[in-house]
Amino acid sequence: MSLSNPSQVLLRNSELLVAKTPLFINLPEDGFIDAYLELYKPNSINCFNNNFIDYQAIINKHRQTATQNVQAIFSSTYQTKIYHDLVIITFPKSKAELNFTLAMIAHCIDVTTKILLVGEKKGGIQSAPKLTKDLLSCCQKADAARHCLLFAGLFQPEKLSIVFNLQDWFKKYKITVEGIELTIASLPGVFSQKKLDTGTALLLGNLPEKMSGKVLDFGCGAGVISCFIGKKFTAINLSLLDVSALALTSAQESLALNGLLGQVFPSNSLSDVNEQYQYVVSNPPFHQGVKTHYQASEEFLAGINKKLSKRGNITIVANSFLRYQPIMQAHIGDTRVITKEQGFTIYQAQLSSK
Known part of the structure; x- marks a missing residue:
């Protein structure tokens, strides 16, 4: 399978991708995971998807290749005891979903965790800095290519202590x-x-x-x-x-x-x-x-x-x-x-x- 445009843009920015325990949120199975494993050799990769088709594709691919350090999760919310030093998020079709996604990961990151948002321009990712201003600091455009944008930011320290409660959403x-x-x-x-x-x-x-x-x-x-x-x-x-x-x-x-x-x-x-x-x-x-x-x-x-x-x-x-x-x-x-x-x-x- 050929790499999607957002995945190609990610791989252009190698200095942002170095991590030991990255979390990939709603990334498709297009070859990016294998490329990441080969280039950066992380201790583990957690792949969270709330779309069952994408989840199944990741499960099937990495079951066949017996990739032990790729963990796939299908759920509406993400819970873990792992600390993640990098989070890559595919910009959602519904803008309202973005802050929901960010809020649910606050428990497993810290102020040094790189937050990357990637997506196609036609999907509205240009609005990422405005949408995330209450949660992220320094959310800035890192790259623009192949009709896609990549933003990078950090969590505001005071927002990391907020407890995520599903009922609130x-x-x-x-x-x-x-x-x-x-x-x-x-x-x-x-x-x-x-x-x-x-x-x-x-x-x-x-x-x-x-x-x-x-x-x-x-x-x-x-x-x-x-x-x-x-x-x-x-x-x-x-x-x-x-x-x-x-x-x-x-x-x-x-x-x-x-x-x-x-x-x-x-x-x-x-x-x-x-x-x-x-x-x-x-x-x-x-x-x-x-x-x-x-x-x-x-x-x-x-x-x-x-x-x-x-x-x-x-x-x-x-x-x-x-x-x-x-x-x-x-x-x-x-x-x-x-x-x-x-x-x-x-x-x-x-x-x-x-």
Whole structure:
């Protein structure tokens, strides 16, 4: 795999990378880890990822190469007893996630720990100094190349003593749909963190009239869909999956706040789905551009027929310009357009045969 542009920019700045116990946060598996091991020979590398796909890639690569000093962690928060002398952070897609990430590492660094922020310009990394002014000192641009920026800084000494409390970072809001009141909890970086989004609201108003048995919420986000279904239909067994650890933790909190239970688990599309469901509901994620997103959705819709029980039903909401209906028709069965509103379309399909 070829090095990404941000990784190439990092390797241009060798004087900033020397460390014995570095922590890499949300770096992809693109060859940078191997290059770092060869060049700097650290005692250990801890790789923290809150994206399950990136985590799996690191695990699979370094299991194959039997790299003993690379530790991969998938979680919404990072806890360790190791002191890190270098932290490299991929600038997040959600700017709100950056200070959350910095706050959670305060317990394992000191005033001499180098904090590097790297990312593509189009991702908004230019705002890094402004965003981090309350936590970092000397956050300055270290390099600019390949349409990327690299910032380097140090933690403000007085901020290192602040205890990280996950509960402080949840945004909680109340919604009422069809007379059902829900409380939703969402961490930074989770889709629709502060309010019910238009697509999901449309989906909730167009679910099957009756639902029972096993229900899968694919790409659950903060758990809005599952919480509504759990409150409206009593004879159901909820399963919620997402690729994001931040989303999964948010969904678990939302379920608890509404007195509901559900199986919450990570999955790369359908990679870790091992059961069959009577109903699947989804507002498929749409975060990586039209082409990438459409391919990921096609994979999900092409494979979901194997995860539906006899006469199983799937209901999804999507941006109207995305051509989901032919894919669902080909792989699942008769697919209806339930409604089109505000730029979104609700599709519903029933498995033809089993």
